[in-house]
Amino acid sequence: MPEQKTYHPGDAAAAARELETLMERLRAPNGCPWDREQNWRTLLPYTVEETYEVMEAVENNDPRGVKEELGDLMFHVVFYSQIAREQGLFDLAGVISGVTEKMRRRHPHVFGDVKAETTAEIIQHWEAIKRQEKGETGENAFRSLFADLNSRLPALLLAHKMHRKMAKVGFDWPDEAGVLGQIRSELAEVEHALSERDDDGVEEEIGDLLFTIVNLAARRGINGENALRRSALKFVERFRYMEMRLAEQGRQVEGTDLDELETLWQESKARPTEGE
Numbered sequence: 001m002p003e004q005k006t007y008h009p010g011d012a013a014a015a016a017r018e019l020e021t022l023m024e025r026l027r028a029p030n031g032c033p034w035d036r037e038q039n040w041r042t043l044l045p046y047t048v049e050e051t052y053e054v055m056e057a058v059e060n061n062d063p064r065g066v067k068e069e070l071g072d073l074m075f076h077v078v079f080y081s082q083i084a085r086e087q088g089l090f091d092l093a094g095v096i097s098g099v100t101e102k103m104r105r106r107h108p109h110v111f112g113d114v115k116a117e118t119t120a121e122i123i124q125h126w127e128a129i130k131r132q133e134k135g136e137t138g139e140n141a142f143r144s145l146f147a148d149l150n151s152r153l154p155a156l157l158l159a160h161k162m163h164r165k166m167a168k169v170g171f172d173w174p175d176e177a178g179v180l181g182q183i184r185s186e187l188a189e190v191e192h193a194l195s196e197r198d199d200d201g202v203e204e205e206i207g208d209l210l211f212t213i214v215n216l217a218a219r220r221g222i223n224g225e226n227a228l229r230r231s232a233l234k235f236v237e238r239f240r241y242m243e244m245r246l247a248e249q250g251r252q253v254e255g256t257d258l259d260e261l262e263t264l265w266q267e268s269k270a271r272p273t274e275g276e
Helices: 009-027 033-037 040-059 063-086 092-105 119-133 155-168 176-195 199-219 224-247 258-270
Strands: none
Touching (some): 009 063, 009 092, 155 199, 199 224, 224 258
16 A cells, blocks of 8 residues: 655645656656546546536535545646646646736735725726736727636526626616516516427527526525525435335335325425534
8 A cells, every 4th residue: 555644734835746746657658548648628527527526525515525526626737737748838836836926916905005905896906907917908908898708617607707797887787676577577588488389489588587597696695506506406305205205115206196296295395404
């Protein structure tokens, strides 16, 4: 078995270097064939998967899991950096020093003499610094509100970020009552498209409805992606309870009367959930 080492907070640099050395070994000619075959594009699906595993550990309030999954994600950072180093593009040190300098630059209220006491003021300075970094300053400078919006984000998270950006410039309903009114209007348009048997229209109107619901969530500081995930997992838990109760009788959900399923569903909903 390899020697197990325990690192202390001050050993972060040494631990990172050991991981970098391990990655060099894996990518060496006599290293791991799988690791040697990888490139940025082939790694990407695994990186996305690791990110969601961090999310799951956080949602489960699992410190050990968070530690492990962050380690896996860190391994990917080192992996990408090693591939770049082999191509003469950049290395891990450059990644770390680059983000360190950027964070110093974007926190002048901490590392400089800028005064910012509220979150709104901090965000305002952050956006101004980003514009300066991109050279988007001056009288004739134009920068779209969505210039740095990542279109590859999950749709609910994309909508959440869009609503936050629009709210900053005042393009938003004045209150929640206005959003609720728009939700009712969008729902009526969904119903109309359904009555017209217009499949494309139904898809479009459902999209508009979801987009408006995300606005309501964003106003409350709720991330629509997280809210939907929470509800989906709650549904899974309740459905599994139904399956378990039926399995105790040697039965399955399929073939069970809908009224009985509804009774079991209500029974599942009545059960206390974790944390209650």
